[in-house]
Amino acid sequence: xxxxxxxxxxxxxxxxxxxxxxxxxxxxxxxxxxxxxxxxxxxxxxxxxxxxxxxxxxxxxxxxxxxxxxxxxxxxxxxxxxxxxxxxxxxxxxxxxxxxxxxxxxxxxxxxxxxxxxxxxxxxxxxxxxxxxxxxxxxxxxxxxxxxxxxxxxxxxxxxxxxxxxxxxxxxxxxxxxxxxxxxxxxxxxxxxxxxxxxxxxxxxxxxxxxxxxxxxxxxxxxxxxxxxxxxxxxxxxxxxxxxxxxxxxxxxxxxxxxxxxxxxxxxxxxxxxxxxxxxxxxxxxxxxxxxxxxxxxxxxxxxxxxxxxxxxxxxxxxxxxxxxxxxxxxxxxxxxxxxxxxxxxxxxxxxxxxxxxxxxxxxxxxxxxxxxxxxxxxxxxxxxxxxxxxxxxxxxxxxxxxxxxxxxxxxxxxxxxxxxxxxxxxxxxxxxxxxxxxxxxxxxxxxxxxxxxxxxxxxxxxxxxxxxxxxxxxxxxxxxxxxxxxxxxxxxxxxxxxxxxxxxxxxxxxxxxxxxxxxxxxxxxxxxxxxxxxxxxxxxxxxxxxxxxxxxxxxxxxxxxxxxxxxxxxxxxxxxxxxxxxxxxxxxxxxxxxxxxxxxxxxxxxxxxxxxxxxxxxxxxxxxxxxxxxxxxxxxxxxxxxxxxxxxxxxxxxxxxxxxxxxxxxxxxxxxxxxxxxxxxxxxxxxxxxxxxxxxxxxxxxxxxxxxxxxxxxxxxxxx
Numbered sequence: 001x002x003x004x005x006x007x008x009x010x011x012x013x014x015x016x017x018x019x020x021x022x023x024x025x026x027x028x029x030x031x032x033x034x035x036x037x038x039x040x041x042x043x044x045x046x047x048x049x050x051x052x053x054x055x056x057x058x059x060x061x062x063x064x065x066x067x068x069x070x071x072x073x074x075x076x077x078x079x080x081x082x083x084x085x086x087x088x089x090x091x092x093x094x095x096x097x098x099x100x101x102x103x104x105x106x107x108x109x110x111x112x113x114x115x116x117x118x119x120x121x122x123x124x125x126x127x128x129x130x131x132x133x134x135x136x137x138x139x140x141x142x143x144x145x146x147x148x149x150x151x152x153x154x155x156x157x158x159x160x161x162x163x164x165x166x167x168x169x170x171x172x173x174x175x176x177x178x179x180x181x182x183x184x185x186x187x188x189x190x191x192x193x194x195x196x197x198x199x200x201x202x203x204x205x206x207x208x209x210x211x212x213x214x215x216x217x218x219x220x221x222x223x224x225x226x227x228x229x230x231x232x233x234x235x236x237x238x239x240x241x242x243x244x245x246x247x248x249x250x251x252x253x254x255x256x257x258x259x260x261x262x263x264x265x266x267x268x269x270x271x272x273x274x275x276x277x278x279x280x281x282x283x284x285x286x287x288x289x290x291x292x293x294x295x296x297x298x299x300x301x302x303x304x305x306x307x308x309x310x311x312x313x314x315x316x317x318x319x320x321x322x323x324x325x326x327x328x329x330x331x332x333x334x335x336x337x338x339x340x341x342x343x344x345x346x347x348x349x350x351x352x353x354x355x356x357x358x359x360x361x362x363x364x365x366x367x368x369x370x371x372x373x374x375x376x377x378x379x380x381x382x383x384x385x386x387x388x389x390x391x392x393x394x395x396x397x398x399x400x401x402x403x404x405x406x407x408x409x410x411x412x413x414x415x416x417x418x419x420x421x422x423x424x425x426x427x428x429x430x431x432x433x434x435x436x437x438x439x440x441x442x443x444x445x446x447x448x449x450x451x452x453x454x455x456x457x458x459x460x461x462x463x464x465x466x467x468x469x470x471x472x473x474x475x476x477x478x479x480x481x482x483x484x485x486x487x488x489x490x491x492x493x494x495x496x497x498x499x500x501x502x503x504x505x506x507x508x509x510x511x512x513x514x515x516x517x518x519x520x521x522x523x524x525x526x527x528x529x530x531x532x533x534x535x536x537x538x539x540x541x542x543x544x545x546x547x548x549x550x551x552x553x554x555x556x557x558x559x560x561x562x563x564x565x566x567x568x569x570x571x572x573x574x575x576x577x578x579x580x581x582x583x584x585x586x587x588x589x590x591x592x593x594x595x596x597x598x599x600x601x602x603x604x605x606x607x608x609x610x611x612x613x614x615x616x617x618x619x620x621x622x623x624x625x626x627x628x629x630x631x632x633x634x635x636x637x638x639x640x641x642x643x644x645x646x647x648x649x650x651x652x653x654x655x656x657x658x659x660x661x662x663x664x665x666x667x668x669x670x671x672x673x674x675x676x677x678x679x680x681x682x683x684x685x686x687x688x689x690x691x692x693x694x695x696x697x698x699x700x701x702x703x704x705x706x707x708x709x710x711x712x713x714x715x716x717x718x719x720x721x
Contacts, residue, residue: 021491022464024528026714029521030707034462036436036455036518039426041092046420047099050075054090057082062090064102069419072440072450078125079104086132091118096147100126101163103133103141103150112187112667113698115139115196122150122163133161134168139184140197144205149256151183151199151208158183158199158210160256171208171254171261178220178238183210186218186247188240191668192626193275193324203283207305208254211274213247223665226694237667242621242628242642243635249274251288253305264308266290273626275324279305282333282352287313289324295630298322300354313354316341320553321630323510330375336360338367340549347382349399360401366546368392369415373399374422374443381418381425381443387411389546390472390484390516394427396443407446410434413517418443426452430518432470432486435459462519466491467527472516475539477569484514484547485570488526488536493579499535500584500721501574502526507563508592509631510545510552513538525710529717537574541566557638559620559631560599560645567596568604575607586721588612588713591669591698594661595647598677601658602650610657610720612713615666615698618673619646651680657720658688661709663696689716 028034041054050066057063057080064079079102081087092105102125105118117137123130133141133150141152141161150161156175161168172182183199190196199210221239226232240246251264251274266272269290276289284305291298300314316322316339323345328336333352338345345367347360360380361367369383371394378399386406387393392413397404408414412431419425422443430436435455439448468491474482490499504526506513519527526536542562543555555562567587575582587608589597594616601611620628620642621635635642643649658681662674674690681688691712693700700709 021466021531023531024465024524026525026528026710027707029524029528029710034458034519034521034524036458037453038436039428039438039453041090042417042426043093043095044069044417044420045095045099046097049419049421049423051417051419051426052078052093052095054093060088064090064093069421069424069440072452078102079123084121084123084130086119086121094143096143097145098147100124101143101147103143105141107137109137112190114190114194115184120152131166134159140199142197142199142201144201145203146205149205151201153182153184153199156181156184158208158254160208171259172210172212178236179214179216181213181215181247183212185211186213186215187237187667188246188624188626189213189273189275192624192630193273195275198274198277200277200279200286202279202286202305203281206256206283207279208256209277209279209286209303209305210252210254211277212250212252214250215247217245218247219244221667221670223667223670225665235665239667239670240625242623242625242632244625246271246273246293246625251277251303253286253303253308262308264288264303264310276326278327278329280333280352281329281331285333287327287329291322291324293625293629294633295321295626298324300327302352311354314350318549320549320556328370328372330373336370336373336380338370343549345549347380347397358401360397360399361404362401364548365389366548368546371416371418371425372422377422379403379422381407381416381422383415385546389512390514392515394425394446405446407441407443409446411516413515424449431516432472432518435462435518465527467519468493468530470516472514475570475573477541477566478572479569481542481566483539483541483566483570485537485539486514488530490530490533490535495579497579498581499533499579500586501535501537501571501580502529502717502721503567503571503585503587504536504538504593505541505567505587505589505596506591506593507541507543507567507589507596509543509555509559511592512540512545514540525714529714532718534717534721535580537570539567539570541570556631557633557641558645559641560595563596564599564603564645567600568607571600571604571607584609584721586610586612586717588614589616590614592617598647598658598660599645599650601656602647602653605653605655608656610659610717612659612661612716614661614709615663615669615700616647616660616673616677617669618648618677621646622670622673622676648677648680651677651686652684654681654684654686654688657716658686659713659716660688660690661693661700661712662691663693663698663700665695666698668698 043052061082066076087106091108102123108116108118120133139153157172159168215238218238223235254261271293278287286303288301298316301310303310325338337348349357365386371381373380394407394416415428417426427441435458437454438452440450468488470486475485587597594613597611598613601608662671
């Protein structure tokens with residue numbers, strides 16, 4: 001009884017006087033203090049209704065384990081690094097179609113954002129045999145459908161490894177760095193079409209289709225690499241900037257039975273892209289997507305692998321641009337297609353001749369992911385923003401467009417991995433107040449069968465910091481457009497006081513920063529800033545995604561105009577709030593966000609006191625062809641669009657404090673951007689700060705780099721806002 005009285009008194013004191021809020025330290029953001037538990041490398045097993053996972057069995061031991069989708073019980077350990085000294089870590093793994101063999105990648109060496117070289121080993125789960133596929137690191141090894149061969153790329157050429165004889169056959173010979181690439185995307189395809197492997201096996205494994213890139217006439221970018229040696233070196237690679245020559249692409253089919261290669265006739269096109277190739281479920285036909293340089297006219301062809309004749313199946317056009325889609329074929333070669341043709345991204349059902357059967361989903365909302373079809377019950381599963389553009393939910397719907405059912409209920413962000421039989425799915429859920437958790441759900445009802453993994457320990461840990469909650473609001477522009485936003489206020493927020501505001505955004509076409517999901521590293525940093533007395537705000541302006549095609553594509557031909565107007569308008573709106581000190585509003589962003597924060601400080605020099613720009617595009621003429629021309633056409637066609645909204649054009653307007661940050665090894669947004677801006681500001685006799693990171697790429701990380709970067713930015717904010 002005495003203990004109870006003491007506890008009550010303790011609570012009264014706590015509620016009246018409070019306790020010191022635990023302060024976030026920068027090092028905690030980067031040392032794993034707030035790391036979430038995740039299900040690593042989950043792959044659905046098509047033949048056994050199981051899923052596989054990489055798991056850490058001990059400090060230096062990894063396993064690939066199989067789990068039953070229904071019971072979630074581990075059924076087998078199929079690979080253990082303890083048994084194979086050649087593999088220290090499993091960087092990647094993939095099964096053959098029979099799920100009897102595994103390709104395991106280790107010792108990976110990153111090339112660009114998505115591409116890498118690695119040592120690959122072939123492990124047979126039945127015979128326990130273990131063999132290295134090649135004596136050197138290779139790229140993108142892929143099983144043939146019958147599991148008898150593996151195709152891979154090495155030094156810009158394609159090879160076929162015969163599993164029975166352990167011998168490799170080279171099927172292309174003209175590959176040469178900075179000239180010709182066979183079967184692997186060039187830099188700009190990898191970055192902007194999100195693809196590396198540009199070859200594919202036919203259904204019977206008797207043919208390989210591949211795209212050849214002739215980069216000979218593409219201008220070359222050279223990048224100094226400082227390293228630790230006495231003299232720096234240079235890395236040179238082909239990088240087509242806006243309006244410059246692209247690689248010349250061609251489509252080829254190699255016949256394993258005849259050892260001959262044939263080229264598909266695409267001579268009716270000029271200056272075009274082949275963003276996707278994929279064999280259909282008919283061994284005779286290869287699907288090929290061809291899109292013009294402006295990317296507003298996409299054609300889908302079926303190519304006969306024997307005769308090379310092609311049939312136009314679908315033609316998608318748009319006054320702005322068409323997004324490249326990944327096809328999903330049914331057993332009879334009908335296919336599911338995603339399109340924005342009605343103003344929102346929706347699912348469509350076509351037959352194998354390209355005739356539209358029906359539009360499956362409809363409404364003023366977007367489909368954001370397609371998970372597949374339960375062919376037996378003719379039911380599709382997808383993710384959408386039907387409950388609001390900042391949320392994600394999982395749905396099922398009949399192939400005929402009827403019987404749509406919401407399978408998730410909690411407000412936030414849901415994603416799914418479905419079992420091959422589509423009877424259950426692993427649901428990942430998080431929100432701005434609930435850390436990620438994984439659960440098994442019934443695909444018919446969405447009912448939770450069993451929890452798999454949660455982050456309750458992390459939630460308890462962050463409770464000590466009394467983190468601010470994101471307030472999701474809409475902020476009106478001066479024209480009355482409602483923009484999605486979130487606001488983080490200090491936990492001891494006092495509406496009678498005035499606070500400085502620090503804005504964060506990205507703003508690129510189709511992007512989204514205002515979403516109801518768990519904190520990332522920037523969120524923790526922003527929360528730390530609230531502990532230092534700042535309000536942090538993010539606004540998704542016009543041009544961002546998931547609110548329909550018109551909202552997204554309004555920025556066409558003039559990137560940086562409406563987006564900047566919206567950030568300035570939002571800042572002015574915030575400045576009118578009684579609790580905001582309108583003389584102390586700052587903004588920051590990375591990449592496109594750095595382009596935006598630079599422009600906001602210059603064009604809105606009466607609104608923003610300071611800005612930080614990390615790895616920003618300063619002149620769209622310096623950026624790559626596919627991305628830039630998708631939204632701007634070429635500089636030759638649209639010079640005003642390029643120049644009117646580039647930060648260097650407005651350098652003479654600088655009044656506030658400006659911090660410009662870039663890495664010298666940024667192969668994406670070249671450090672040339674920063675150097676051009678620095679020189680322009682110098683010649684305008686403007687005072688500003690800049691920080692260059694030697695040999696760091698677009699992500700600016702490695703060792704203590706991130707900690708030092710965010711320390712620098714924090715101090716800049718404290719001293720200038």
